[in-house]
Amino acid sequence: MTEERGRGCGHQLRSLDSTGQGQESCWRSLRQWIHLKWLLVFSLLLVCGLLLQVFRNLQESQEYLPKSNFPPPFALKLLSQEELRKLFNYDGLWLFPQSQCECEKQSGNYIFRESYNKSELEAVKIRRKAEFEHFRRREGLPHPPPMLAQPNIPFGYPIHGVEVMPLHTILIPGLKFDGTEAPLYKVTLKALLGTLNTLADTPDSEVLGRGQKQLTILTPSQNRLNFILQHVTYTSTVYQSGAVDIVSIEFGSSVAKFPVNINQPTIPKLFDPGPERELRNLVTIATKTFLRPHKLQILLKSIRKYYPDVTVIVADDSEKPEKIDDIYVEHYIMPFGKGWFAGRNLAVSQVSTKYVLWVDDDFLFTKTTKIEALVDVLEKTELDVVGGSVSGNVFQFKLLMEQGEDGDCIHKRSGYFHALEGFPSCVVTSGVVNFFLAHTESLQRVGFDPRLQRVAHTEFFIDGLGSLHVGSCSNVVVNHQPRTQSSDSDQATLEKAYSRFRTNTQEQVKFKLSLHYFKNHLQCYTQK
Amino acid sequence: MTEERGRGCGHQLRSLDSTGQGQESCWRSLRQWIHLKWLLVFSLLLVCGLLLQVFRNLQESQEYLPKSNFPPPFALKLLSQEELRKLFNYDGLWLFPQSQCECEKQSGNYIFRESYNKSELEAVKIRRKAEFEHFRRREGLPHPPPMLAQPNIPFGYPIHGVEVMPLHTILIPGLKFDGTEAPLYKVTLKALLGTLNTLADTPDSEVLGRGQKQLTILTPSQNRLNFILQHVTYTSTVYQSGAVDIVSIEFGSSVAKFPVNINQPTIPKLFDPGPERELRNLVTIATKTFLRPHKLQILLKSIRKYYPDVTVIVADDSEKPEKIDDIYVEHYIMPFGKGWFAGRNLAVSQVSTKYVLWVDDDFLFTKTTKIEALVDVLEKTELDVVGGSVSGNVFQFKLLMEQGEDGDCIHKRSGYFHALEGFPSCVVTSGVVNFFLAHTESLQRVGFDPRLQRVAHTEFFIDGLGSLHVGSCSNVVVNHQPRTQSSDSDQATLEKAYSRFRTNTQEQVKFKLSLHYFKNHLQCYTQK
16 A cells, blocks of 8 residues: 555656655655554554453453353351251261260269269369379370461472381471472471481582471572482481471471371280180180179089180189189189179289180070180271170160260260171170170270279270270170079078179269269260 | 655655656655564564563573572482481481391390291291281271372361361361362362261352262352361261271362371270378289298388388289288289289289389388379379389380381380489389389280299380380389398298299290290390
8 A cells, every 4th residue: 555655656746746845745644654554553463462461360360250050149158056956966966066065864864973972072173173184194185286288388298197206217208399480499397306307418508407406408409409308307306105296398488387296106915826726825714703603613614515625714702712623714812892893804914815705604605605706706807895695685885975074975875886897797886795705905905993893884885985996796695594593592692692792772873973973084974 | 764765755856857767766765664664673572572581481490590609510319328327326226217127146135036946937927927917907007108298289278186086077177279260169078988068058059969978069259169168077977986087179180188087085094082182092002922921021011111001902823822911901812823924914903093003022111112202203294104213223224116027126225215304313214123103004004914924024114115104213212122041941941932933944035035026026136
């Protein structure tokens, strides 16, 4: 166009008068037109560029509602208390965090502090609080609040599973940096219960604080930084198993923290079953007897019918213990009337086989009393205890706990949690009948409290809460000797004396309730 | 310039002949010049722009060596084995991860498998391996490899300390999203051993899978997304204390994983010290006696001089146990020669106070035997056991362990780890002399192995590795009765019999070494 115009101006020149002026103004306007054209092109490009930028910013920063069928935004709100109560229930208990737990006032339910006289209760509370605090300190409670990772931290690091034995050294896995380029990288690592180092061989100026609680890496190369981080070591310097160190890694304002567990693993206590895996090398039978030597004799005779050489440990706190004529029985004499759980604890303390089978002194072994079946369950699972059946009664019960300020609430519910995989006759529960096979080490670990002198059963499983994994199988059955009074007059006298001890007196009930209040730091108990 | 040229062309016109052609070529070149000028300007701007971009990319992506005094880059290399061996040493042991540990062949050091006959060793190894694997399964070992967080994940999440009781529900803290804008956010959470939900009240289409193992959040608003995440709940559905669930949170290709610990806390077992904190309500003295009733009597007499009513528990496996005339002594009769550690385990199993003081039956209490001082140490620290001094001998020793494939290596070193804060006469160590105060619950938890019938001491502390925190104080002293033979002929006879049992025979040594091999899964032992 410009050329045409130019030619036009030229033509015009030839066709017009020869005054240079007409021609000059034509060329001037042509020049202006060329400049204008270029300016327009330029401006157009600029405007397009700006528009593109604005559009991109728009896309990035503002919310863009797509053509979809989403409803208009709701107000931010939480579920109502009513809706919340419909969730998170188990066995009729609402197992959601609360500051206080409660037990329904009902027959069979107990509020433990009521077992104390009002005059002594305040002093008891103070002592209980002091003992509880000592226990908590020893357990490392309360645990510190959860460690939170922030979004978009330019670090890779281990969040779980880093463990070191006291005074040992480990490599810290997973440390890396993937952040913005910088002329110089200064990354600092800090520990509290140990010292840091790196296996990377570097000039002195590149890594500072080797073998100290603070390690500083100063390097211009992100490649080298990552090589150094990949080989960072942690050395535990405080002899304190069970402690958790918090290690931090920083770059500029970015900080990440992660836990290092200082832990001496529990040493194994294994038992050699011997080359033939004879039952007597695997299992010891344990029982306690009191004023019922005739019943004990019947039990022993029935055991020997099926298991002629399995060791039987008898804890005896009778007034006049009778001799037991059996080379595989170990007979322990206790102070008279020392007590039921003291005897149980004693008997278990003497076992030197992997498993111990608990029986009461008035049981009766039959051909369905297959100890081998119970051994099979414990050998193949991670259970600590597996109960059998006493004349068809498995007495399975669950124990559920709610935490509360003045102590926890414990709820006993009959039944079980779920089936035991691989064993159709067996289930997983919290407590069983008084006929069970257990890992000796587990029973010793929990213990039978010698303070429980008379009637007690559930107490052992409450003491085991958090320590014992319990199962129950209905296919291994032991019988109960008949409860009718003996015809023999001496035996009948003993049985009468036994009954007197065996009755749950008011005083005994009160004592056991006060024990739950103080010893187990419980508030109350419900049962269904 | 263009105008000048233009005018020049015009002037040229006026000054030249009147042929249009000369003029036309002048204007043509002028037009070309204007176009060229603009093209030049344009190209210059373009080139400048490109150069700027290149320069910025250069700055961002490439390494830029500042003017500094850093040396030229070193090759990436690790410290040599020699340099490495100079680090991470403790008590002459190199405590750094190795696949195998070693014990120097030296007098006093033991390689445990050598205690077995070569003919039986292979079978023993197989049995040991099977028992060890059962133990590991029960302990949840091996632990899974550490969980690693990747850099620049747009999520906030909890990395440590999230704990829930079995079958309970908790709020998961710290979940948030801070990533790139998107028209629609689809965030998925997954659990394995529990179900997920949120307390946020949302339309059904916004949160899918409530109460399931997979929760999906579908929302266009990052604000709402974060509100929902802030209120996510986790419900444990498998009754398995000690398990660790791995919960994941995903958005597009970004995934973060974190652990949730399913744990039933161990229930407390507290002891009421009573309103007056009388020592007899805090401490029980325990001892074992065998064929030395006269020495036992001397011990009891010396105890009563200072502690008239503290309960003393006596485990007695003598052939003819002699009656003990003391209303505060509880006397337990065991099968003859049942054994040293069986007796210790028995005595401890009968204690119903918070603390138990272990004494040997040939000790002698003096005015420096202040039980109260030991109680003070345990009351104010987190120690489980605190040893005293027997006639000036504290017998403190450290136990250090190295892990290995065919079993661990254990190293006994005399001395202690460090001072006990707050108690100038006391230190922290692994083992002490046979005069100590302990938490009854801790002693029962570790146990004295009834398989150790004759001479044994260190074995208890090895069994306690990983479970017991041990201290030792030199300021609480008990004396040892003189070892000279009794003048009384009956007593001398008993003492001779005792000595026969007390000697460490070859067979007994062999048995104890084989026990360390099998039971503790140890390879070898060194001592210095």
